[in-house]
Amino acid sequence: MNLIPFLLVIPLAWALISLLLPRLPIGPIALLGMLVQSLATALLWRSVQLHGAERYAIGDWMAPLGITLVADGLTVTLLAITALIAMVCAFYALFYLRSHRHEARYFWPLFWFLLASLNGIWLAGDLFNLYVGLELVTFAAVGMVILSANRQTLAAGLRYLYMALLGSIGYLLGVALLYSAYGTLDMRQLAELIEPNWTTHVAMLSISLGLLVKTAIFPFHFWLPPAHGGALAPVSALLSALVVKSSFYILARLWLDVGADVLPVITAQGFGLIGACAIFYGGFKALQQDEIKMLVAYSTVAQLGYLMLVFPLAAGTAPEHSMLAWQGGMLHVLAHALAKSAMFLSVGTLVLAVGSKKIDALAGISTRIPLSLFAFGLAGVSLMGLPPSGGFNAKWLMLQSAIGSGQWHWVVVLSLGSLLTATYIFKVFRVSFDQQAIDSGKGLVKRAPWGMELSALFLAGLAIALGFAAALPVELLSLPEVESSLMEASQ
């Protein structure tokens, strides 16, 4: 029996359970669901690892008539990271939502819908299906942002919604153009048919702009910090770790699978340029924040910029450098997902413990809530790209690609970006070591639930462990030949 549909059916079913039976202990039930989901994901991962990529025709209708789902190395990697982070966030939420009764009732249905939509996007092989997936992601994510329904989150959520819808329109417009020009929505068929011409360029431009808005790439980033900074901690973690990656993933897929040959190199350099702007702008803004969640949110803006560097490194360069760039980019997706979710979760604990969102309120907590601060630090190591960590490996691969292809300007960006990251991470640490604040009696803290501290530490530990186990996902990513030959065989 094929596992692919279950990755969608399980979360949808659990969404219905949490929606219809709110009196049941839906938190623990959700944890059970996450176990089932993780098991299914693990089995699919193994199957792809052993037998190569799988294609699944829904409703038994072949593309272009029907919709095809694709599970290749990249897909299963993302499915796995999604299941993993979602599980830890769910566990964290069990403790966190105790102090948010109202939100808890609607958190779980939205959580499951979000998970279903993310899985749907990772698996999708069809451009319009991706659009539907993006819509579902958007609505679930916006819903989670405005769960606490106060003035700030409502404003942030609405702005997020508008920008996401704008992005959707751009995406849809491009997809419509591609469909009208080539008569198919299936990505693989499109890849064979697509040619460089005016229609293709306009369509890809429109799609790219739409997705850049949704990914919050500079200069379309402004909706992200208030939305991610204002949401509940587990929500922020899911949003920063996974949701923004979904639109980037589509962008990457389109370029990697469909448009690699039809796009001018100048576009790729342009993408890199806005990525560099994002890195520096996000970094400087993060440095200026005095609320810790906003700092972390701006850090996401900056980190997303690194993803954009993949395009100039991968487009128009030698195959081996292109491969390095893709591996680095995808590793960065994973590493950032782990590190940023760990960071948001630990920050959530810290905020809960000191009862304030201000960075100054964290004065002298280094010995009061050491585990959460340690988790923050480990996550920071990965974000700074210091070894050993997933973030470092990603940076290393990108550096190799940039040096190898002689694109020294990106080398400079990569190096300076890490230093900027270090400055804002250590801004938090500097405060936390402030002994005078302790002596003057500030920094009285509540005890944090152990489950919350442990969740953050676990994810942060994984972000570091990815520094040692990066070969696993990278090998899965670099199996395109196996994938295509198997696909031919299955036809």
Added chain:
Amino acid sequence: MNLAFDVLLGIALLLCAAGVFYSRDLFRAVVMFIAFGLLLALVWVRLDAPDLALAEAAIGAGLTGVLMIDAVAHLSAKNAHHQGAQFDQTGARPQLWSRILPVFSAVIIFILLLGAIWWRPDAPVSLPDLVAESLPESGVEHPITAVLLNFRSYDTLLEIAVLLVAVVVAMALKPDTSEPEAGNSKDPILHGLSARLVPPMLVVGVYILWAGSYMPGGAFQGGAILAAALVFLKLAGFGIERLADSLLRIGLALGFIVFLTVATSVMIGGRPFLTYPESVAGELIFFIEAMLTFSIGLILFSLFSQAPPPVAPTSSLQGEQDER
């Protein structure tokens, strides 16, 4: 003649859009938007997309207009509390660039799109032909319904999920304690009107659902009409929004549950996800559609009714308007 009509329609549509965009009076913008919806339905007609025209007519006339009027009433009620606050003053006077920039970008987008369509290559694959070819196996006769409920039913499944998520969010936003609508006395005129209008609405809704299997129509359009009927009842003062919460939730999710259950249970026979057995495909699709109609109607209605009613209908709006 065809061209003349279309050009006129296009101009009217643009005028309407400009009216919505440049109106500083919110209510005027809302009415403009209602008109815009109608013209858009006509455009769909001219583009040979009667399904979309039907949906646009049902949603535009029955729901979005009401929703917006409601929103304007909310805003004016809120502003009435603040002394001297102007109803249409949502902020400072718009900057010049904020008026020019949209026009400028619209022109650029227009030019790009024009080029994209002008130099569009001929599609090497014709999907409509493929749909027509496979129509006999789909269980329905109308190609749109075949695409929505069979060939690409997965998309539809997720779209229903989107609707469900939207309504969950609306529920989450509703305060735990909401007061019953003030001034909810049953207006005799509205009461009488509803007795005459609601039954035909329901009949038309079911008809549109039924028609979907062989001509334009289907679950979404039917559901929208159903929702409109419910909205009408609510406006007329029937307290139908006070359904028991759990009952409402089941109703909202029913269509999705049925859809998902059918989609999954066919896999027991070894078929892929969402593969209807050909012998009962038509019946299954109609069953799913019927449940979807019901749920979509409830969902769309809930999106409207979850919002708390305006605090107190104001007459200040009227006075302020009359001064112009």
Added chain:
Amino acid sequence: MNINFWLPLMVLATSLVSAIVIFIIPDERNILRGAFNLLAAIVKIAIVAGMIVGVYYQQEFETRFTLIGDIDFVLRADALSLLFAGLSSLLWLFTTIYAMGYLRGTPNRSRFFGFFSLCVASTMGIAMAGNLFTFLIFFEMLTLSTYPLVVHKGSKEALNSGRTYLIYTMAGGAVLLLGIAWLHSVVGAFDFAETGVLRDVDASFYPTLQIIFILLIAGLGVKAALVPLHGWLPKAMVAPAPVSALLHAVAVVKAGAFGIVRVIYNVYGVEFAASLQLLLPLAILASITIIYGSVQAIRQLDLKKRLAFSTVSQVSYIILGLALFGPIATVGGLVHLLHQGIMKVTLFFCAGLYAETIGVKKIADLSGAGQRMPLTSAAFTIGAFGMIGIPPTAGFVSKWYLGWGAMEAGAPWVLAVLLTSSALNAIYFLPIVHKLWFGKAPQQWPAEHIPFKRFETNPWLLWPAIITAAFSIGAGLLAAAGWSPLSWAELIAVREYLP
């Protein structure tokens, strides 16, 4: 997968595990923490000693697994790594004992000792790293684990010093990473190897290799406090005395110097580096650092600050020895890596003793401290003599070999540098020694903290200082013995120059 595979990892694990355990131990449980910490330190020394014997008899100790692509994580014990590992593990024990006494009764001890152990773990990793990539991992880990130690006091001054420290070391790390990444893209993955690995690179890459060399040295030079990258070191003096001892003698500065050794000997190969004309500029830079550090030291009135600039100067002896391109100078440089560590740690221990016991931090106030604290002052005197290079201390041995090596390598100007430096050393150390013993003691010490009955001060602080002082004489007196640091350095030099 035998014991030889696991031993390098275990050396690392002894301090890594102890770091984690110490973090968990509550602040009040002094005895538990202390016992555990000392146990870990002793176990580590035992393992390192075992490996020293093993390497002497040509055993291979290597832990290796693949990280990503063609890059391996390699921990390997060769003669050079054991020189550094031996120094660090030995001094870890003494510094820990000293710190336990020093920090008694102050807050945040678990945090301190945890990071202290982490710091040593990083140093061990640096010592045993089998390739540049692994080296980088621990090099950055060292940066991170020393930051909490530098800012340990949590005062504004400490936090500001911490920031300076980070700016220097993070930037250095970034430059180092750049150099390593570039080198990797030129020649691919490689392990450290005796006599280097780059000789066979195509000649068209020579300019690139020269630039990479500059990047690597610049990155490492920050930690090694090469002028003009030394600015963080005097500022970091705000940290507690055991931390200063750690920074200067065991971990940070040495890590930088050790890295430069690795780059010259095991990456480029000393002959190849010389043929690229990279060594002479480095030697000149080291000489400038030596003189500059000494001159600056004279100007300092604060004892710890003077010691800090003395470190700037002394560490560059190591680099000078390497850059001279000759086996004798190499021996001098390498042995100074160890000798300087022992002597400098003694001096810092004593500086901490003065500050803690009688509250003296300024050199001017030290008059007559020898009468109040004779043992401490004796230890200080031995350290100071060592720094100047007076026989029979360890410092004399290193300087002797350096001078000899300079003559052999045909660089007599280095001799002038050495003599000048020694003179300057004497100028800034001898007055202190004179003050200690012959100065007039004041009626009242600035702040007499700890009245002790049997000893002049807290024995936890005193013994480590005395023992390290004894080591620095022993290393000089017994330099000819088969197991002395000098013999070990000769072993390394022989393997480098006579493959």
Added chain:
Amino acid sequence: MQTLNAMPWATNFWLAIAGLLLVTLVAGLWRIWRGPTATDRMLAAQLFGTTGVGILLALSQAMQQVALIDVALVLALLAVIAMVAFVKRMQGPSS
């Protein structure tokens, strides 16, 4: 799909009717813009509804599409709702 049979001249005839109705609709637009009262605007919108039904019916003849009659039917049925909302929400309970 069911279609109505019509001669070419009939197509043009019905299109002309639809166009004429469209012109009145544009005139109604001006009333919406001009106002002056909210009621004026709302009534103009109602005019849109009725005229829209007419246009749809004419188009269904011109384009020979039965389905457009359904659209007209729906529009006719639902157009009243916006008006009801307007009366309930904007005019207050007393009026």
